Amino acid sequence: MLYIGIDVGGTGIKGGVITEKGEILAKHSIPTGAGRPYEEVISDIANLCFLVIGKAGVSIRDIQSIGVGVPGICDPATGIIPFCTNLGWHNVPFISEIHKHIDLPVHVDNDATVAGLAESVAGVSAGSKSSIFITLGTGIGGGIVINGRPYSGIHGVGSEIGHMVIHKGGELCTCGNRGCFERYSSATAIIREARKALPDHPESLIAERCHGNPEEIDARIVFDSAKDGDTTACSIVNDYVQSLAIGIVNLINIMDPEIIVLGGGVAAAGDFLLNSVREAVKPLIFYKDMPYASIELARLGSDAGIIGAALLGLHR
Amino acid sequence: MLYIGIDVGGTGIKGGVITEKGEILAKHSIPTGAGRPYEEVISDIANLCFLVIGKAGVSIRDIQSIGVGVPGICDPATGIIPFCTNLGWHNVPFISEIHKHIDLPVHVDNDATVAGLAESVAGVSAGSKSSIFITLGTGIGGGIVINGRPYSGIHGVGSEIGHMVIHKGGELCTCGNRGCFERYSSATAIIREARKALPDHPESLIAERCHGNPEEIDARIVFDSAKDGDTTACSIVNDYVQSLAIGIVNLINIMDPEIIVLGGGVAAAGDFLLNSVREAVKPLIFYKDMPYASIELARLGSDAGIIGAALLGLHR
Numbered sequence: 001m002l003y004i005g006i007d008v009g010g011t012g013i014k015g016g017v018i019t020e021k022g023e024i025l026a027k028h029s030i031p032t033g034a035g036r037p038y039e040e041v042i043s044d045i046a047n048l049c050f051l052v053i054g055k056a057g058v059s060i061r062d063i064q065s066i067g068v069g070v071p072g073i074c075d076p077a078t079g080i081i082p083f084c085t086n087l088g089w090h091n092v093p094f095i096s097e098i099h100k101h102i103d104l105p106v107h108v109d110n111d112a113t114v115a116g117l118a119e120s121v122a123g124v125s126a127g128s129k130s131s132i133f134i135t136l137g138t139g140i141g142g143g144i145v146i147n148g149r150p151y152s153g154i155h156g157v158g159s160e161i162g163h164m165v166i167h168k169g170g171e172l173c174t175c176g177n178r179g180c181f182e183r184y185s186s187a188t189a190i191i192r193e194a195r196k197a198l199p200d201h202p203e204s205l206i207a208e209r210c211h212g213n214p215e216e217i218d219a220r221i222v223f224d225s226a227k228d229g230d231t232t233a234c235s236i237v238n239d240y241v242q243s244l245a246i247g248i249v250n251l252i253n254i255m256d257p258e259i260i261v262l263g264g265g266v267a268a269a270g271d272f273l274l275n276s277v278r279e280a281v282k283p284l285i286f287y288k289d290m291p292y293a294s295i296e297l298a299r300l301g302s303d304a305g306i307i308g309a310a311l312l313g314l315h316r
Numbered sequence: 317m318l319y320i321g322i323d324v325g326g327t328g329i330k331g332g333v334i335t336e337k338g339e340i341l342a343k344h345s346i347p348t349g350a351g352r353p354y355e356e357v358i359s360d361i362a363n364l365c366f367l368v369i370g371k372a373g374v375s376i377r378d379i380q381s382i383g384v385g386v387p388g389i390c391d392p393a394t395g396i397i398p399f400c401t402n403l404g405w406h407n408v409p410f411i412s413e414i415h416k417h418i419d420l421p422v423h424v425d426n427d428a429t430v431a432g433l434a435e436s437v438a439g440v441s442a443g444s445k446s447s448i449f450i451t452l453g454t455g456i457g458g459g460i461v462i463n464g465r466p467y468s469g470i471h472g473v474g475s476e477i478g479h480m481v482i483h484k485g486g487e488l489c490t491c492g493n494r495g496c497f498e499r500y501s502s503a504t505a506i507i508r509e510a511r512k513a514l515p516d517h518p519e520s521l522i523a524e525r526c527h528g529n530p531e532e533i534d535a536r537i538v539f540d541s542a543k544d545g546d547t548t549a550c551s552i553v554n555d556y557v558q559s560l561a562i563g564i565v566n567l568i569n570i571m572d573p574e575i576i577v578l579g580g581g582v583a584a585a586g587d588f589l590l591n592s593v594r595e596a597v598k599p600l601i602f603y604k605d606m607p608y609a610s611i612e613l614a615r616l617g618s619d620a621g622i623i624g625a626a627l628l629g630l631h632r
Contacts, residue, residue, distance in 0.1 A: 153572020256469020
């Protein structure tokens with residue numbers, strides 16, 4: 001059987017027809033048009049499903065289910081998405097609305113959760129018994145897979161690892177709390193620290209690469225400058241990695257997964273990031289004589305969203 | 317069938333014969349005699365098993381297995397306890413050693429994990445699908461139960477929630493890291509803060525209750541003084557509860573259990589603690605429109621150790 005995977009983002013919506021091994025038979029993208037009434041967006045998602053079925057050269061009868069990854073959560077009991085910030089959605093009856101257009105079972109889960117599922121079936125954590133996927137982007141998302149199944153807790157509100165407090169009384173977070181993991185280990189955190197450092201370090205490679213314009217700074221500029229040995233960038237990356245290591249060790253101390261997978265935009269820094277994180281984690285491990293999670297980079301890139309969403313129909 | 321449960325503590329070792337419902341048929345305690353060669357302690361544990369079998373009026377043939385809760389962990393692959401601080405144990409081959417004396421299957425797990433299992437079978441979280449037990453004692457231990465089974469992760473090093481960092485760069489912990497949860501939310505933390513406050517607040521009820529001797533301060537004195545409205549004690553308890561709430565909300569954001577159970581010495585503060593914690597957790601919750609874990613006090617008291625250890629044979 002085949003599965004449709006839909007990856008709903010703030011700017012674009014991707015769709016694909018996926019095999020049970022996570023292979024993509026066809027895919028297509030449309031603009032989200034965030035801000036429109038949810039009925040319009042969901043109608044577009046239904047049409048995207050039909051479009052990719054056609055593009056794959058298969059029939060709707062070959063499709064087992066539709067899986068949807070959203071930057072939020074879906075209440076499994078009601079099919080309602082309580083809120084989804086990027087789309088401005090609040091209490092959207094997603095499943096009943098999409099059923100007005102297309103008659104297939106629909107599974108909805110968090111976008112990081114489905115990306116973690118994708119990696120655990122067809123990516124770097126394939127074959128592992130348990131994994132935690134960490135998306136290092138604008139914020140931090142988490143995708144927990146236990147015994148091959150996505151784990152979102154009993155009420156569906158788990159795996160929000162970005163809002164684990166690692167610094168009581170620290171930086172104010174968008175969630176209203178202080179000191180959340182994503183305030184220190186997201187791309188946003190790197191950019192914030194680089195902007196703070198810029199006025200005092202006009203000699204930094206960061207200043208050169210952003211043409212003296214703080215608005216141009218992104219995580220890549222900071223990492224590239226650190227790779228080139230720039231002192232300011234190295235200091236920012238070092239602080240960043242220390243916080244990331246604290247968050248990772250917290251997850252190891254609580255959940256002890258087999259693999260921790262780093263994905264999202266920041267993970268594009270590659271082995272430079274990976275090696276630094278592995279080194280920073282080592283001295284923080286509690287049971288120093290025991291094995292602990294290997295830390296790896298995600299492999300599926302931006303296709304993880306549609307692959308994992310599709311696989312919800314098989315693995316949930 | 318019946319099960320033997322052994323609860324190994326730093327000063328005493330308790331044993332009991334337990335039914336599959338968690339009822340105690342017989343129990344007995346012996347001193348640990350920590351510091352002796354591990355062979356002697358384990359020989360005493362084997363004899364304690366025979367003693368409680370006799371006391372229960374049953375035969376060894378009625379016993380399915382022996383479960384042991386230790387203040388440490390046991391490598392499930394080797395049966396070796398890598399370390400167990402209170403007993404001064406390091407790489408003790410527990411299972412092979414006890415098998416020199418008694419021929420029954422042996423399961424070993426962390427003491428907080430088995431207490432959590434006990435509560436989830438015969439205590440406050442009975443019937444729940446997932447729970448996290450938090451022991452608030454000298455340190456903080458965690459017992460995670462998912463789908464009725466104790467969860468210690470893939471390498472057996474999980475559920476060490478006391479060493480989740482909630483305050484980057486904060487108080488130095490016995491584990492070598494800084495800012496661990498147990499530095500802020502254990503009985504030790506309350507006592508430390510009360511001792512710090514004492515010189516500046518000789519008028520406090522804490523000073524009266526400890527007869528001016530900081531060495532006499534325990535968590536109970538601080539909570540009793542707070543219940544009586546003492547300003548110094550209220551301030552200490554308030555800080556304590558805030559940190560405890562942060563740790564609890566971190567666990568909710570990551571694992572989203574059905575119930576969080578508070579046990580250990582500090583939980584003796586009862587409803588005064590429970591109500592404060594529930595109030596402090598509420599504003600920190602991420603998905604404010606969604607249901608989240610109920611927070612409850614443990615019910616089984618000091619018997620949880622032998623009950624949960626015994627039940628390892630049935631639920632692992």
